[in-house]
Amino acid sequence: MDRKKMVYKFGGGSAEGDRAMKQLLGGKGANLAEMSSIGLPIPPGFTISTEVCQYYSKHKGDWPEGLEEQVQEAIHHIEDLMDLEFGDSSNPLLVSVRSGAAQSMPGMMDTVLNLGLNDKSVQGLAAKTDNERFAFDCYRRFIDMFGGVVMQVPHEEFEEAIQGLKDEKSVELDTELGVEDMKELVDRYKAVYRKSTGHMFPQNPSEQLHYAINAVFGSWDSNRAIKYRRINKITGLLGTAVNVQAMVYGNMGDDCATGVCFTRNPSDGTNELYGEFLINAQGEDVVAGIRTPRNINELKEVMSDTYHELREITHKLERHYQDMQDIEFTIQQGKLFILQTRNGKRTGKAAVKIAIDMVDEVILKKDKAVENLVQPNHLDQLLHPQLDESSVKEEEILGKGLPASPGAAVGKVVFDSETAEEMKAEGESVILVRIETSPEDVGGMSASEGILTSRGGMTSHAAVVARGWGKPCVAGCGDIIINYENQIFTNGKVTVHAGDWISIDGAQGMVINGKKEVEPPKFDDNYHTFMKWVDTFRDMDVRTNADTPEDAAKAREYGAQGIGLARTEHMFFGDERIKAMRRMIISESEEERRSALEALLPYQKQDFIEIFEAMEGLPVTVRLLDPPLHEFLPDEDEEIAALAEDLGIKEADLKRKIRLLSEFNPMLGHRGCRLGITYPEITEMQARAILEAAVEIKKQGKEVQPEIMIPLVGTSEEFIHERHVIDEIAEKVFEEAEETVEFKVGTMIEIPRAAIVADKIASEAEFFSFGTNDLTQMTFGYSRDDAGKFLELYLNEGILKHDPFQVLDEEGVGSLVRMAVEKGHSVKPDLKMGICGEHGGDPSSVAFCYSLGLNYVSCSPYRVPVARLAAAQARLRSESTASSTRGEDKKSGELVS
Numbered sequence: 079m080d081r082k083k084m085v086y087k088f089g090g091g092s093a094e095g096d097r098a099m100k101q102l103l104g105g106k107g108a109n110l111a112e113m114s115s116i117g118l119p120i121p122p123g124f125t126i127s128t129e130v131c132q133y134y135s136k137h138k139g140d141w142p143e144g145l146e147e148q149v150q151e152a153i154h155h156i157e158d159l160m161d162l163e164f165g166d167s168s169n170p171l172l173v174s175v176r177s178g179a180a181q182s183m184p185g186m187m188d189t190v191l192n193l194g195l196n197d198k199s200v201q202g203l204a205a206k207t208d209n210e211r212f213a214f215d216c217y218r219r220f221i222d223m224f225g226g227v228v229m230q231v232p233h234e235e236f237e238e239a240i241q242g243l244k245d246e247k248s249v250e251l252d253t254e255l256g257v258e259d260m261k262e263l264v265d266r267y268k269a270v271y272r273k274s275t276g277h278m279f280p281q282n283p284s285e286q287l288h289y290a291i292n293a294v295f296g297s298w299d300s301n302r303a304i305k306y307r308r309i310n311k312i313t314g315l316l317g318t319a320v321n322v323q324a325m326v327y328g329n330m331g332d333d334c335a336t337g338v339c340f341t342r343n344p345s346d347g348t349n350e351l352y353g354e355f356l357i358n359a360q361g362e363d364v365v366a367g368i369r370t371p372r373n374i375n376e377l378k379e380v381m382s383d384t385y386h387e388l389r390e391i392t393h394k395l396e397r398h399y400q401d402m403q404d405i406e407f408t409i410q411q412g413k414l415f416i417l418q419t420r421n422g423k424r425t426g427k428a429a430v431k432i433a434i435d436m437v438d439e440v441i442l443k444k445d446k447a448v449e450n451l452v453q454p455n456h457l458d459q460l461l462h463p464q465l466d467e468s469s470v471k472e473e474e475i476l477g478k479g480l481p482a483s484p485g486a487a488v489g490k491v492v493f494d495s496e497t498a499e500e501m502k503a504e505g506e507s508v509i510l511v512r513i514e515t516s517p518e519d520v521g522g523m524s525a526s527e528g529i530l531t532s533r534g535g536m537t538s539h540a541a542v543v544a545r546g547w548g549k550p551c552v553a554g555c556g557d558i559i560i561n562y563e564n565q566i567f568t569n570g571k572v573t574v575h576a577g578d579w580i581s582i583d584g585a586q587g588m589v590i591n592g593k594k595e596v597e598p599p600k601f602d603d604n605y606h607t608f609m610k611w612v613d614t615f616r617d618m619d620v621r622t623n624a625d626t627p628e629d630a631a632k633a634r635e636y637g638a639q640g641i642g643l644a645r646t647e648h649m650f651f652g653d654e655r656i657k658a659m660r661r662m663i664i665s666e667s668e669e670e671r672r673s674a675l676e677a678l679l680p681y682q683k684q685d686f687i688e689i690f691e692a693m694e695g696l697p698v699t700v701r702l703l704d705p706p707l708h709e710f711l712p713d714e715d716e717e718i719a720a721l722a723e724d725l726g727i728k729e730a731d732l733k734r735k736i737r738l739l740s741e742f743n744p745m746l747g748h749r750g751c752r753l754g755i756t757y758p759e760i761t762e763m764q765a766r767a768i769l770e771a772a773v774e775i776k777k778q779g780k781e782v783q784p785e786i787m788i789p790l791v792g793t794s795e796e797f798i799h800e801r802h803v804i805d806e807i808a809e810k811v812f813e814e815a816e817e818t819v820e821f822k823v824g825t826m827i828e829i830p831r832a833a834i835v836a837d838k839i840a841s842e843a844e845f846f847s848f849g850t851n852d853l854t855q856m857t858f859g860y861s862r863d864d865a866g867k868f869l870e871l872y873l874n875e876g877i878l879k880h881d882p883f884q885v886l887d888e889e890g891v892g893s894l895v896r897m898a899v900e901k902g903h904s905v906k907p908d909l910k911m912g913i914c915g916e917h918g919g920d921p922s923s924v925a926f927c928y929s930l931g932l933n934y935v936s937c938s939p940y941r942v943p944v945a946r947l948a949a950a951q952a953r954l955r956s957e958s959t960a961s962s963t964r965g966e967d968k969k970s971g972e973l974v975s
């Protein structure tokens with residue numbers, strides 16, 4: 079058997095790895111290899127693969143057989159290319175040791191620079207460079223970094239030592255320290271090291287390297303890294319790679335520098351170099367804030383040639399990677415070296431502009447721009463008002479909660495919905511602050527600019543309602559304690575009173591004291607151009623979940639191609655309507671019920687007319703009544719008394735009826751089609767309202783495509799029963815109107831049993847819509863409203879990878895969906911299928927729906943652009959995967975047994 083390759087060399091214009099090998103070489107290593115191959119000036123080095131890290135971690139710190147030799151050989155490779163010798167006292171090779179996983183992870187080990195120095199080689203370096211100060215500066219940095227990173231010597235102890243010396247010498251900056259000072263520092267640092275570790279500073283370079291490599295591997299399992307991966311949901315990586323690379327020096331004098339830059343402005347996308355540099359500095363001095371770095375544009379003045387070289391390289395990198403790059407560089411005596419490149423992070427606005435510009439500049443084609451340059455969450459940013467982050471000071475942050483619904487909002491604090499509505503009516507901007515919200519708060523929530531709760535998760539009432547409306551919401555902000563009685567909330571330091579101004583940022587979950595500036599969402603020409611491109615690459619439709627004509631109109635504006643879910647229960651709220659509804663619910667006889675329903679009919683019909691009009695002939699799926707009737711009844715004594723009086727019955731009687739209607743498990747109780755089957759007159763009224771509305775639209779000469787959806791079907795018999803009621807009404811309506819309208823009758827697939835018998839249901843139904851909220855509840859057996867109590871723990875412990883109410887659980891719930899799709903298609907190959915749960919707006923779930931061949935996804939109006947992009951990307955990516963021979967992962971496997 080071949081000896082297993084664990085070390086990949088780069089430098090001198092070639093490399094053993096490439097950018098497709100990120101899994102194996104980490105992002106940094108893969109890109110160093112790539113840059114070497116395309117001839118960029120990068121110091122030579124090598125990468126120890128992530129598989130070795132996995133081995134190291136499984137074998138408690140042992141090195142796999144053969145690694146020692148491969149590292150040795152790779153060191154020789156660097157020595158040859160640099161014409162230096164590792165450990166040599168007159169001509170020493172120094173290296174940096176850098177971590178780097180497939181995904182960028184700040185939780186991991188910091189870089190060690192200048193490794194290879196000892197008491198002898200520091201003299202050699204000094205003699206060779208004729209720069210003693212520089213050599214000893216490198217040495218003291220090395221002791222500091224090696225001590226801190228590899229041996230956990232607190233960095234502050236080194237800081238104290240240097241500060242002490244600066245005080246003694248009465249200087250302010252490191253650069254003001256002279257040769258003798260540097261030598262003195264080396265001695266003091268060694269003492270710090272000795273005191274803290276109980277050992278002498280290691281003088282053998284090979285030993286230093288061995289320790290440093292182990293420290294990088296060890297950092298993969300550090301608490302910091304584990305926590306970072308958990309919070310950021312990073313899974314499926316083997317470990318970190320280790321990059322060992324020849325040092326280049328930005329600290330040899332004033333013709334040297336180190337810096338970082340983006341190839342374009344990451345905040346607005348302008349095509350200009352954006353970044354900072356420091357003259358005569360090394361490594362992370364730029365970000366460490368030791369001296370104030372200078373704007374990258376000043377480099378043009380101080381080192382004009384090098385600046386132009388840098389500019390040429392950034393152009394080359396952009397063309398090569400077909401993306402904006404975030405790079406790190408060092409200038410050694412006027413010579414430029416690139417030390418890192420990666421795709422740069424950017425705002426939504428910048429992402430769209432960069433995509434458009436790069437296509438204009440013929441850097442890439444439209445399909446690639448759509449596939450790679452804008453992420454769904456970038457669009458999400460554009461759709462909502464933004465806070466000017468630079469205006470927020472740390473001490474103004476009152477607390478952090480869950481980023482429940484994106485966008486920024488500013489308003490005066492109110493603690494109850496009624497006040498919110500009153501203040502709104504007086505033209506005030508308010509933020510509703512509640513421990514939790516309930517359906518009774520919807521009026522106040524709607525009147526508020528934003529919502530803040532101290533309890534509840536991403537799928538709490540506040541979060542779900544706010545997202546549906548596109549209203550900013552921070553949920554579950556445990557940093558604050560709310561006291562309704564005193565009308566205050568506090569974070570322990572600052573107390574905020576009712577009427578005080580606060581600002582919230584729902585994209586970040588941030589609560590800020592005071593009135594901050596908010597920029598409204600802007601749809602510039604770039605956005606419109608980009609979305610046009612998106613739609614040309616998309617073949618799955620995007621519909622919306624909308625219950626009102628306003629929502630429908632908004633969704634049309636955002637590009638919705640129909641309504642995938644119009645819930646009808648919301649239509650029963652409002653003064654007159656709820657009265658009739660309640661009368662219907664507590665009716666004792668069918669006759670009474672019919673008369674109450676008759677009062678509701680005109681309202682429902684008008685709603686449908688308006689929704690059909692707003693959708694201009696696009697399909698509209700209307701779901702028949704779904705929630706348990708109990709939800710429409712009041713639960714507070716006062717309200718019950720008022721209702722009893724209204725209805726002209728005894729309060730005690732009403733209370734008894736309400737008691738009778740209440741259920742132990744309403745979610746699994748008398749709801750959905752079970753209601754329609756027990757009270758067919760409800761189905762009749764709703765079918766009549768939908769079809770009469772449709773007929774009316776048609777009579778106006780306009781198009782209309784009604785689709786009636788029966789909820790909570792678990793057996794085909796249920797479906798047949800309801801369908802029969804609807805068909806009969808249709809016949810009547812069409813006869814009365816002397817006009818017919820084409821319509822479809824289909825069902826939600828949301829009960830696991832329905833998925834299992836989907837073929838039987840499909841032979842009766844004209845469409846399926848996957849109600850993945852209920853399907854998730856029932857498949858997991860989690861009540862969505864109660865899952866908050868354990869979901870967070872499950873996520874933290876890794877028992878669940880994602881909140882299944884946000885990201886469709888492909889393994890379980892997804893299997894049911896797949897089964898239903900296959901069974902449905904086996905009976906009716908053309909059966910139209912879509913999804914209408916919250917998942918319809920989640921990019922990875924959209925990709926899953928695409929892979930199953932669904933015709934559409936449906937999501938809340940504000941998620942429509944996100945879903946459009948996700949659908950286009952799903953298609954483009956599946957085509958890219960199919961057409962490429964996938965270089966990734968080509969060399970992984972079998973090291974760990």
Ligand code: ADP
Nearest residue numbers: 174176189323324325326361362406408417418
């Ligand atoms: P991070 O992942 O935290 O960015 P890096 O491994 O990129 O850490 O190292 C941080 C910085 O250290 C680099 O930006 C660069 O300035 C410096 N550095 C790393 N390796 C070398 C090297 N071989 N020569 C000179 N400077 C280096």
Ligand code: MG
Nearest residue numbers: 187188189362
């Ligand atoms: Mg770092």
Ligand code: MG
Nearest residue numbers: 106406417418
């Ligand atoms: Mg870096």
